[in-house]
Amino acid sequence: MKVRLFEIFTSVEGEGILYGTKTLFVRLAGCPFTCFYCDTKESLPLDSGTEYSIEDANHLIDSNLKNQTYKVNFTGGDPLIQHEAVALLAKHIQDKKIPTYLESSCFDIDRFNHVLPFIDIVKIEFKTKDSDFVDAKHYEKFIGHTMKCLQSSVKSNKTTYIKVVVSSKTQLNEFAKLVQEIFDKISKDDIDGFIIQPTYGISEPSLELLLELYDLVYPHYIDVKVVPQLHKFIGAP
Numbered sequence: 312m313k314v315r316l317f318e319i320f321t322s323v324e325g326e327g328i329l330y331g332t333k334t335l336f337v338r339l340a341g342c343p344f345t346c347f348y349c350d351t352k353e354s355l356p357l358d359s360g361t362e363y364s365i366e367d368a369n370h371l372i373d374s375n376l377k378n379q380t381y382k383v384n385f386t387g388g389d390p391l392i393q394h395e396a397v398a399l400l401a402k403h404i405q406d407k408k409i410p411t412y413l414e415s416s417c418f419d420i421d422r423f424n425h426v427l428p429f430i431d432i433v434k435i436e437f438k439t440k441d442s443d444f445v446d447a448k449h450y451e452k453f454i455g456h457t458m459k460c461l462q463s464s465v466k467s468n469k470t471t472y473i474k475v476v477v478s479s480k481t482q483l484n485e486f487a488k489l490v491q492e493i494f495d496k497i498s499k500d501d502i503d504g505f506i507i508q509p510t511y512g513i514s515e516p517s518l519e520l521l522l523e524l525y526d527l528v529y530p531h532y533i534d535v536k537v538v539p540q541l542h543k544f545i546g547a548p
C-alpha cells in the first residue's frame with residue numbers, strides 16, 4: 312500500500328482543546344471538499360505531496376519523532392481520504408505508546424470506523440451549510456455521517472471534542488439547528504469540549520455574532536469556548 316504525505320513537522324497545536332501543546336503533525340495529501348476558508352489549499356489535490364510505501368512513511372515519521380514527542384496528529388487535507396494508510400501509520404505510533412490524534416471532517420462513517428481503533432483523540436469537525444464544504448444538495452448526507460462518527464467516537468470512549476468553524480456568513484438559525492441535532496444524539500458528558508473557531512483573514516465574524524453563537528451552545532454545554540487559531544499569531548505552520 313502507498314500513502315501520499317504532504318508534510319511532516321513539529322509545532323504547537325493551534326486549534327481545539329489541546330491548543331498550545333507540542334505535537335508532531337503528519338499532514339496527509341488530498342481533500343475533495345471546497346470550504347471557502349480552507350487554509351491548507353496546497354494539500355487538497357489528491358496528487359499533492361509525495362508518495363511513500365507505508366514502510367518508508369513509517370521510517371520518515373520515526374525520523375521526525377524526538378524524545379519529547381507527546382502525540383502525533385494526523386491532519387490534512389482530510390486524512391480519511393487515505394483511511395487504510397492512516398490506520399496503519401497510527402497503529403505504528405500507538406505501538407510506541409505515543410497518543411494519536413485525528414483531525415477530520417468525518418465525512419464517512421465506514422472510513423472513520425476503520426481508523427478509530429488506532430486513534431486516541433478525535434476532533435469531530437461539523438461544517439456549517441454556509442462553509443461551502445459541499446453543495447446544499449449533499450449537505451445533509453455529509454452531516455449525517457459526521458453525526459454517526461461523533462456517536463461512534465463517544466461509544467468507543469475516545470477523547471472526543473467538537474469544532475465548528477464560523478464566519479460572518481454563519482446563519483444563527485442553521486447553527487442553532489445543528490447544535491440541537493448534536494445534543495439530541497449525545498449528552499454533554501460524552502464530549503471533552505465544544506470549540507467555536509472564527510475564520511481568520513476571510514469573512515471574519517464580528518464579536519457580536521460570536522457571542523450569539525456562544526449563547527446558542529451554552530444551554531447545552533457550559534464549557535463551550537471561542538478559540539481562534541493560535542498558530543496564525545505565532546507564525547507557526
Ligand code: SF4
Pocket residue numbers: 342343344345346348349350351352355387388389416444
Ligand atoms: S475539509 Fe478541511 S481540508 Fe478539506 S477543504 Fe474543508 S477545510 Fe480544507
